[in-house]
Amino acid sequence: MWFKKKVKARPEEKLKLPTDLWVKCDTCGEILYRKELEKNLWICPKCEFHFRINCRTYIKLLLDDAQFDEQDAHLEPADPLLFPDYKKKIKSDQEKTNMKEAVVYGYAKIGGIPVVFTAMDFRFRGGSMGSVVGEKVARSIRAACEKRIPLIILSTSGGARMQEGILSLMQMAKTSAELALLAKESIPYVSILTNPTTAGVMASYASLGDIIIAEPGAELGFTGRRVIEQTIGEKLPPDFQRSKFMLEHGMVDLVVSRKDLKNTISKILKIIYHGSPATE
Amino acid sequence: MNGIWLDFERPIVELERKIEELKGLQGVEEEIQRLKTQAEKLKKRIYSNLNRWQHVQLARHPRRPYPLDLLPLMTQDFVELHGDRRFGDDPAVVAGIATIDGHRIAIVAQQKGRDTKEKIRRNFGMPHPEGFRKALRIMKMAAKFSLPVVTMIDTPGAYPGADAEERGQSEAIATNLFECATLPVPILVIILGEGASGGAIAIGLGDRVLMCENSFYSVISPEGCASILWRDSSKNKEAAEALKITAQDLKTLGIIDDIIPEPVGGAHMDFKLTAQNVKKAIIQTLDELSSEPQEELLTRRVEKFRKMGAVNE
Numbered sequence: 001m002w003f004k005k006k007v008k009a010r011p012e013e014k015l016k017l018p019t020d021l022w023v024k025c026d027t028c029g030e031i032l033y034r035k036e037l038e039k040n041l042w043i044c045p046k047c048e049f050h051f052r053i054n055c056r057t058y059i060k061l062l063l064d065d066a067q068f069d070e071q072d073a074h075l076e077p078a079d080p081l082l083f084p085d086y087k088k089k090i091k092s093d094q095e096k097t098n099m100k101e102a103v104v105y106g107y108a109k110i111g112g113i114p115v116v117f118t119a120m121d122f123r124f125r126g127g128s129m130g131s132v133v134g135e136k137v138a139r140s141i142r143a144a145c146e147k148r149i150p151l152i153i154l155s156t157s158g159g160a161r162m163q164e165g166i167l168s169l170m171q172m173a174k175t176s177a178e179l180a181l182l183a184k185e186s187i188p189y190v191s192i193l194t195n196p197t198t199a200g201v202m203a204s205y206a207s208l209g210d211i212i213i214a215e216p217g218a219e220l221g222f223t224g225r226r227v228i229e230q231t232i233g234e235k236l237p238p239d240f241q242r243s244k245f246m247l248e249h250g251m252v253d254l255v256v257s258r259k260d261l262k263n264t265i266s267k268i269l270k271i272i273y274h275g276s277p278a279t280e
Numbered sequence: 281m282n283g284i285w286l287d288f289e290r291p292i293v294e295l296e297r298k299i300e301e302l303k304g305l306q307g308v309e310e311e312i313q314r315l316k317t318q319a320e321k322l323k324k325r326i327y328s329n330l331n332r333w334q335h336v337q338l339a340r341h342p343r344r345p346y347p348l349d350l351l352p353l354m355t356q357d358f359v360e361l362h363g364d365r366r367f368g369d370d371p372a373v374v375a376g377i378a379t380i381d382g383h384r385i386a387i388v389a390q391q392k393g394r395d396t397k398e399k400i401r402r403n404f405g406m407p408h409p410e411g412f413r414k415a416l417r418i419m420k421m422a423a424k425f426s427l428p429v430v431t432m433i434d435t436p437g438a439y440p441g442a443d444a445e446e447r448g449q450s451e452a453i454a455t456n457l458f459e460c461a462t463l464p465v466p467i468l469v470i471i472l473g474e475g476a477s478g479g480a481i482a483i484g485l486g487d488r489v490l491m492c493e494n495s496f497y498s499v500i501s502p503e504g505c506a507s508i509l510w511r512d513s514s515k516n517k518e519a520a521e522a523l524k525i526t527a528q529d530l531k532t533l534g535i536i537d538d539i540i541p542e543p544v545g546g547a548h549m550d551f552k553l554t555a556q557n558v559k560k561a562i563i564q565t566l567d568e569l570s571s572e573p574q575e576e577l578l579t580r581r582v583e584k585f586r587k588m589g590a591v592n593e
Contacts, residue, residue, distance in 0.1 A: 023593045080590035081524050081535070131589030138586065160477075162509060165523045166535050169477065169499040170588040173485045174455035177582045184462070202500075203438075203478045207454040222449035222478065239444060244568035249446055279528045 025049055032209050041258045052195055054097070056103050056121035058154055062262045063108040063117060066223050070106035072139060077101060077132045083163040096113070096130045101132040102157075105140035111266025114277050116144040119154040120201075127137055127157035130164040131203050134171025137205060144187055147277045150269050151182065154192040155172065155206040159199025177200040181206050188272050190265060193243075193252065211268055212252045213244040213261070220251070252255035284342045288326055294546070295299060295319045298363075323544055330494075332384035336502060338494035339473045340436075342563040345555070346465040347374055348471065352532035353555030354562070355380050357389070361418060363410075367447060368413030372435070377417040377427065382561060383566045389432035406439040407472070409452035412482050416456050419463055428466040431472045431483040432520035437502065438479035439512050440450075453482040460485040461585075462578060466569035468562065470540070471495045471527075472547075477504075487581050488565050489535070491527035492558070493542040497535070498525040512578055535588060549585045 023032050028047035041050035053061075060066045070129070077100075078194050079086050094100060102124035108117045118140040120127045129137075137153065144151035160168035182189060184271060191209025193202075195218035206212075214220060221241040229236055239245050243255045256264045287292050298524075299315050302308045316473050330338070338344070358378040361367040374391045376498040377384070390407065393399030407415075415431075422429050438449055460467060460483075467486030475484070475497035491497060502520040507513035524530075527539045540561045569577065 049307075074593070076592040076593050078590035079524065083522050099546050101349055135589050162505050162523070164590065165498055165499050166525065166530060166533065167589050169481050170535060170585060172453075172478070173461075174585045174588060177453060177461035177485070177585050180458050180461035181582065183458075187431050188523055191457050200478060201328075202450040203453040204457060205454070207448075207451045208458055220443050222438065222453070223445065227440050228442055232442055236442060240442070245539065249448070251448055251451060 018091075023051075024099070028065065035212045037232075045257055048193060048216060048257070050217055051143035052070075052122055052156070054123055055099075055121040057090075059104075059117070059182055060120050061063075061258070062152075062154075062265065063110060065109075068117065069107050070104055071132045071143065072136055073100065075100060075132050075136060077130055077164070078165055079163075080131070081163065083165070086163040089125065089163070097121060097123045098112065099124055101129050102129075103133045103136050105136055105143070107143075107147075110262065110269065111267065113269045113273060114146070114147070114180050115269070116140050116148045116149060116151045117154075118152065120156050122158075123157045124183070124263065125161060127201070128159060128161035128168075128170050130168050131171065133161070134174050135156070136169070137171075138177045138178045141182050141205075142177065143188075144189070145178075145182050145185055146278065148185070148187060148275050150187060150273050152192065152195060152207060152265065153189070153209075155197045155201055156194045156202035157206075159201060159253050167199065172200050175205040176208060177203055179225060183210075187268065190268065192261070192265075194218055196220065198222065198224055207251075210272070211254075213254045213256050213264065214246060215261070216243050216255055216260055218243045220246050286334075286337050286341065288330075289545070290584070291473050292319060292322055292326065295322065304345065306466075316524060326505050327544060330528055331517070332496075332524070333502065333517040335401050335494050335526045336474075336496050336516075336520055338546045338548075339496045341546060344473050345547050345551045346391050346394070346434060347387075347393070348434070349551055350432075350472075350555045350558055351378070353390075353552055354559040355394065362414070364413035364417055366413055367410045370408050370414055372407040372439070373411035374412050375414055375565070377418075377422075380562050380566075383570075384427050385566070386418050386427045386429045386560075387432070388418055388429060390435040390483070392473075403439060406437055406483070407435065407479060408439050408441075408444045409447040412438075412452040412456050413517050415457055415483050416452075419460065419467075423463050423465050426465060428468065428569065429463070429466045430470065430562055430566075431486065433469065433471045433475045433480045433484060433497075434473035434495075435476060436474055437476045438482065453478050456545055457485050458484045461582060464574055464578065465567065466572070466577060467581075468565050468569065470558065470561070471497050472558075474491045476501050485581075486570055487577060488537045489541050490538050490561055491530060491536050492540045492547060492554075493527055495527060496520075496525040497527075497530055498523050502561075514580040 027049040105118040287592040360376040387397035469486040505519040506515035547554040
């Protein structure tokens with residue numbers, strides 16, 4: 001190049017914020033005091049942007065007394081295809097998250113109603129669904145079926161996990177088949193979609209809730225925005241595939257702020273769940 | 281013998297062309313024989329050592345037979361049925377009813393196009409939600425009239441476009457999986473060519489899953505995998521190897537039940553023989569499935585998919 005590119009200092013570099021104290025909103029750019037943000041359930045007070053939170057935070061937020069009787073926490077991914085670097089990536093995500101895989105499930109109560117609660121975690125391989133995620137989701141559905149209590153699955157996922165190849169694709173069939181059996185027993189399933197829920201997970205259990213609730217501003221769909229833009233050769237509007245868009249297109253029942261999520265779920269369960277749990 | 285051939289097919293095609301040319305001449309019988317032996321040897325060497333990417337190439341071969349090529353060679357009374365009764369008729373999905381050797385069946389298949397115009401009309405075999413919903417409509421009708429369902433998979437994937445999203449691509453695929461799990465008639469799934477991702481599994485839940493010898497079945501296309509994992513879509517060969525996507529791989533992994541043999545060199549070498557092999561597999565499988573009581577059939581179907589996956593307890 002014949003000219004020297006001027007390197008402009010980006011504002012965040014100039015500010016040099018201590019990130020343990022301050023957080024910048026991804027959407028409106030507002031600088032927020034971390035403690036305040038946490039108190040506000042990680043919702044930007046200025047623009048209502050919902051920061052991504054992990055499954056443990058959701059447990060505290062949604063379950064009565066934050067009580068969660070976790071099941072099958074020990075299940076770990078294998079490396080069935082001996083896929084390059086897979087084992088290494090799993091190990092590093094396990095250390096990072098202190099979880100064995102990208103989903104937890106267990107027994108809990110919401111508004112006094114016993115439920116099976118299943119929550120995915122985006123920090124672990126982008127919430128991608130391999131064999132263990134599929135298996136734990138399937139087991140959680142069976143648990144709801146056996147105990148005859150409602151099922152809540154909170155999803156966040158980039159889709160099927162490539163490193164387990166075809167086995168990951170089959171988890172779509174596996175989980176959907178279990179939901180078909182649950183539906184035959186008239187046990188309610190509430191699907192909660194958080195940012196983002198796409199591809200293989202969106203095209204299986206996440207879309208099969210009797211009631212589907214999305215957090216505001218979540219990116220939801222089958223194909224990711226970038227690939228669609230490549231396919232059709234044009235830019236998509238910013239609201240494309242966001243929760244409001246999905247509501248307008250009839251794909252979700254409700255868009256509910258994180259602050260009202262627990263209340264909304266328990267209100268719904270009180271109306272639609274009139275069974276009684278199976279006795280031991 | 282004009283037209284498109286793959287790189288590794290060319291030496292064989294050239295040899296065979298030479299043989300054809302010599303055929304009209306006198307006193308070259310010995311030469312012809314020699315070339316024929318050479319061609320056989322070459323074929324054996326090439327086709328017994330295909331790598332995974334070459335299988336992908338054969339599965340996508342521009343000459344590969346599509347469902348509408350094979351169906352007339354398998355049945356005389358195929359009636360194509362159109363539309364999802366909700367939005368439109370997706371030409372990427374062909375559905376209908378037919379009898380095959382006494383078996384009354386419903387057929388749901390993905391159809392690419394042969395020439396450019398047809399390719400565009402059929403969207404290269406990439407269904408929109410209305411295609412999956414048409415498939416489901418026909419499958420539900422099949423259940424109503426106790427017709428077993430045969431699905432034929434040949435798709436690069438569900439269409440990744442904005443309109444498909446607006447009309448609920450995810451919902452359409454998920455609902456098909458949900459409904460097929462308990463559809464009260466036998467479902468036979470055949471992967472004919474490309475079995476790529478959600479677009480394939482959307483008509484891929486059944487009692488038996490068979491793959492044609494050179495087809496592939498994968499969670500993502502090798503190119504897609506390479507570009508996401510290694511940010512380099514030219515690493516498609518490496519991705520095909522890593523993903524393990526051939527019929528033999530899937531048999532070993534316990535995902536499919538059986539492999540339908542193809543003519544030497546691939547299905548495109550002989551449509552008739554391919555149709556015969558597919559037909560034989562359909563009849564044999566439906567004979568087996570139709571003798572199973574419905575309740576057992578459905579229990580086993582869910583069990584089949586329940587077992588899939590690799591988990592360390």
